[in-house]
Amino acid sequence: MANILGHSLTISSFGESHGKLIGVVLDGFPSNQIIDLKYIQKQLDRRKPGQSEITSSRKENEDFEIVSGVFENKSTGAPICILIPNTGQNSKDYDALKDIYRPGHADYVYSEKYGHRDHRGGGRSSARITAGWVAAGAIVKQFLENKYNIHIQSVVSRVGDIGVKDIYSLNWDTAEDNLLRCPDSDCAEKMSSFIRDIANEGDSVGGSIATRVLNCPVGLGEPVFDKLNADLAKAVFSLNAVKGLEFGSGFAGTYAKGSENNDIAGTVRNNDGGITGGLVMVKT
Amino acid sequence: MANILGHSLTISSFGESHGKLIGVVLDGFPSNQIIDLKYIQKQLDRRKPGQSEITSSRKENEDFEIVSGVFENKSTGAPICILIPNTGQNSKDYDALKDIYRPGHADYVYSEKYGHRDHRGGGRSSARITAGWVAAGAIVKQFLENKYNIHIQSVVSRVGDIGVKDIYSLNWDTAEDNLLRCPDSDCAEKMSSFIRDIANEGDSVGGSIATRVLNCPVGLGEPVFDKLNADLAKAVFSLNAVKGLEFGSGFAGTYAKGSENNDIAGTVRNNDGGITGGLVMVKT
């Protein structure tokens, strides 16, 4: 198993969805930075299932505790370990699953690979594990915002075939005002009804998320194997249900001619997603 | 700069497009394996520009030399270093570029990042660098084929809006019969004319490549951060012009309902691209 991500800043993930707790160790974080616990809680609350009728009804606890690396609300430079107890999970719910494999889940392949399966739930393959990543990410996010004014934002841009038009022209701050976290409130309404209908049929549906990073310094990334887009791709595909990823004009750009699609240094058409040769090209 | 890719098997890349040579070190390759030089040359010849009127007319030399790690045609277990001289490149062609930045290239951002730019050409950002990866990959490919009967195949599936239907149902071995390396010969013909027309306009166009791996063992991959799809994504986005990547039903699958799209263990609908929870699910 490989449970560590990153180079100079790493997260080391542990815990199973139906064990006592899940957790994460954030290593390489600079010392002397103020750690705002409320900011972390807010990010964890955004992630948790059971927030509304349009998400999974599963309840998960998101109380967290930092057990190392922070002293008097400041980082010490030591690894920051965050623990999140699993109080909400009920193993008994899963007893029926002891001998069956759920479609679209990793149950079957885990049995094949490890010869020993914790049938109480998804275990390491559960999306529950990402709560630790969110907590560690929240520490890094507040640091990037406070120190460098770098803002990483993600919004829902499409659910099924209900998609937002010109999403980069909208005010993304409004996305927090609706359950969907979509910056187009009309679209958000339609998406909600659609999900409710699908859920009533006992079914689910996919969609798309758009992400942008503001104030990324020019030249961030490495030009050959740790291209910024390559490292982001590795991180994004580490999320459980992701099946596709595009940068800038993405697949649409590959239908276009070079004269229509190629970015020119210093301009902001952004068909390259702001990244050229693996490096950030334009500070936005 | 980060010029090493992989964990237990690594490639370390070096050289610039207009320096004396480019090269690669393949480390972690098992000892006592027969190395077929003709197989390597064939893969290098497939990559090289200037093969036909529909590719870049730039000529590149693909003669290679293995200077370590192979003795009497067998790998010794030592790192395999492959050198490819840059005889075809002509720095003078690029003198005009000394003070300008080419659109869609990394010239500008390199200057910003390193404060010192080799204006003779793309340098490290040139696609020429991938010749070394192809040579190292050819050594690994022949090993996987001979030892495990694992075959990695890639074909052109679309150019502009000329796309192949049902590409996975075709015989991919026929793709080598046309310049496009497309398994549908009618499509290949149309793609060729289209590219010729575009080229006559002094323009270029994008497209898609489909890749499949036959006989991959069930359970290959790691379930959390080194998911097979995540590691493949990192490698794929290390290629210069890649702007999008999908697995299985990809973006199309995100328009569908879960009941329509989710794979069931042991079945071969393959909407997950054969990978569930980061691990290979079905041996194909």
Added chain:
Amino acid sequence: MANILGHSLTISSFGESHGKLIGVVLDGFPSNQIIDLKYIQKQLDRRKPGQSEITSSRKENEDFEIVSGVFENKSTGAPICILIPNTGQNSKDYDALKDIYRPGHADYVYSEKYGHRDHRGGGRSSARITAGWVAAGAIVKQFLENKYNIHIQSVVSRVGDIGVKDIYSLNWDTAEDNLLRCPDSDCAEKMSSFIRDIANEGDSVGGSIATRVLNCPVGLGEPVFDKLNADLAKAVFSLNAVKGLEFGSGFAGTYAKGSENNDIAGTVRNNDGGITGGLVMVKT
């Protein structure tokens, strides 16, 4: 900070001596192995200070809890996280240290490096941290013993200038019978009195430890940069008070002529410490 050790099998260490707990994540451990909790406890009890009048009188708690990676007493292949609460430490004992730096400790240099010091104790530099390593090591040790009959043993070979003669000819199993863990019981007695006398003067003294590994497979290690001795050296110097390390005949061998000291393949004089060119030479 760098808190992760190892390549395919890693330990990730976290926690401070005066925080809530210390812990370790063991990643890469194979699935389906029986984990004997008593074996782990025994190793932790061996390490803990306060066991007798000849060690530090500081009391430390060694209760541990495995919170992930083990299900029904077997490893699952997931990362194994072990937590050890810090109940025995008393921060108040250290209040007097808020503004002073202890000799031979890292207090001063931590302040310089991080600009923020947890004055409650050694923090990350405390030998308390090694309890986590012992727990993780105990899991690996029982695996090596059960599966490969590989035994790693360490004994005290010298305290001040009281040294054991011909230590490799003695029965090391008897070392557990005395407080010193020295395989020569007469020497152990003398060492004990000596330490008691030194301690009565309010002083301390150094010494040597001898380690051997039985049944190590021939060829273990890597020949260039991950030589077995180089990797062991890195691990050994990670222990707080280590100031010197020798393999085989060590420094003594460097006073000798080559004809006297060099091992010959297949013989057991063992002046090379069983390692030649970074690789295990003879199975002992």
Added chain:
Amino acid sequence: MANILGHSLTISSFGESHGKLIGVVLDGFPSNQIIDLKYIQKQLDRRKPGQSEITSSRKENEDFEIVSGVFENKSTGAPICILIPNTGQNSKDYDALKDIYRPGHADYVYSEKYGHRDHRGGGRSSARITAGWVAAGAIVKQFLENKYNIHIQSVVSRVGDIGVKDIYSLNWDTAEDNLLRCPDSDCAEKMSSFIRDIANEGDSVGGSIATRVLNCPVGLGEPVFDKLNADLAKAVFSLNAVKGLEFGSGFAGTYAKGSENNDIAGTVRNNDGGITGGLVMVKT
């Protein structure tokens, strides 16, 4: 095999003593630094065998070529590949060795590990390989000297039982004046005669080297697993014949009482070798 050393700055080593060439890739080196080729040649000349009657009489070529990463005498930020041809080696000299294993060499264990042995010489286990490390080290050394005034110096402190007294009180710059590179010229003379005598007997002898680093910044190193002494230990034991390593007062210090041996913050007794808790303690 593991042929890469380092974290943010890495060297990747390749080549065999009797292949066409040996080489090294230095990656992570900053851009825009002047590279003085004469400095590199001088370091390579210091290393090469056959310089005098008191070293191995084997002749080795030390001509080198930088084939990437340097443009117009400045580093570009790209990986720096250095090639050193093996013109001096004569494989025929080794034909007699095809079926025998040399004492103190890794021939036997290589055969066991790889099942395929290049009998022409030491191959990867040859000290010849370190020429590449010296070349890469020379680039880093000139950078440390020019940019940070950090000087790394090594001298011979003992041969057999002829040892220099108070070596740290001598002027080490004088060491370059004699063949031994010993800062005490009388001792150097005695060492030379001794080695000549031993060599006339067809034998060899060991010794010690002392190393110091001037102007190392306080706090350099990492406090837990990448302690400066631990990383140095790994590097030092990567050298072929090293069998022991001490820091500061080393083994001698372990015979002493704590009151005699422990360094106090800010003082220069230096029994800890300038490193406390893995971090540089005092700038010297």
